[in-house]
Amino acid sequence: MQLLRLGAPGHEIPAARSEGVVYDLRPLTSDLDGDFWDGGVERVRSALAAGTLPVLDGADGMRVGAPVARPTAILCIGQNYAAHAAESGSPVPTNPILFFKHPNTLVGPNDPIVMPRGATQLDWEAELAVVIGRRASYLASPEEALAHIAGYTVANDVSERVWQRERGGPQWGKGKSMPTSNPLGPVVVPADEVDPRGLRIWSRVNGEPRQDSTTADMIFSVAQLVHDLSQYLVLEPGDVIDTGTPQGVAMSGRFPYLQAGDRVEVGVDGIGAHDTTIAEG
Known part of the structure; x- marks a missing residue:
């Protein structure tokens, strides 16, 4: 699994790539920020296993942002x-x-x-x-x-x-x-x-x-x-x-x-x- 942020600067969409498919993480989190990283990896794995995450349409054509949002340091x-x-x-x-x-x-x-x-x-x-x-x-x-x-x-x-x-x-x-x-x-x-x-x-x-x-x-x-x-x-x-x-x-x-x-x-x-x-x- 890979975690990433896609889209224009300041408007990135949190996403996960699994087995070549990119999924939209917005049902789980608004961004890959500090609140997400505290336990977020397991939440994504659970959602992927349950099949509850939507595919992110057009992901291959989107800009790739920094995969971490607003670190404190x-x-x-x-x-x-x-x-x-x-x-x-x-x-x-x-x-x-x-x-x-x-x-x-x-x-x-x-x-x-x-x-x-x-x-x-x-x-x-x-x-x-x-x-x-x-x-x-x-x-x-x-x-x-x-x-x-x-x-x-x-x-x-x-x-x-x-x-x-x-x-x-x-x-x-x-x-x-x-x-x-x-x-x-x-x-x-x-x-x-x-x-x-x-x-x-x-x-x-x-x-x-x-x-x-x-x-x-x-x-x-x-x-x-x-x-x-x-x-x-x-x-x-x-x-x-x-x-x-x-x-x-x-x-x-x-x-x-x-x-x-x-x-x-x-x-x-x-x-x-x-x-x-x-x-x-």
Whole structure:
């Protein structure tokens, strides 16, 4: 099963895809927001089994929106792949590095990424993203943390490196929170249908390979991240965690930074992929 939102920005319809058929979830929920993610996956499964959901007509021709609506937070983990830390010239972190993106950075997986005004070092970061399904605070163990995850999706943590490294001091938010800088989707796959420990994660720019790794290179696993974060803050249903990116970004010096007109693809095998274009700001 896959959960998604279809339609024009601000008017997306909550939907579920099962065995190739897209169903309308509006009899169950008005949107895939925090209220939905707290138990919503099982409600959808029950309705599908009962045959009570209508087919969403015209779904194949609709825009795909971000599959999570209005998260209270987008939490991001920096340098969580050993090879990426090395290409960044940084030591391997001994604790997860946390930064935030503004929730209004979310856009759909195929929406344009708008070049920020004055940007000179726009970069891509393919990431596995976690969607929280149960309120999490002071979790006892990483194993317990897994029960608080609703599902997984794909993120592109678009970054402006000059603003991140030279204008933000020790904080990275200035280079991470531009409008359209967090494409998400196309779907959320329920947590019990995904093993997050060995997923291939990749990116391409203008058809040329950039990143190609697996989540096995993560320094801190998904379970460890959710457990660790819960010791410092409260994770709410519908919150999104971008879990870090592997090596192969422009900041490595091996590739040029993004320019208007570039095509950017990022994906996680078994979950989905983005296909976006950099638009003039």
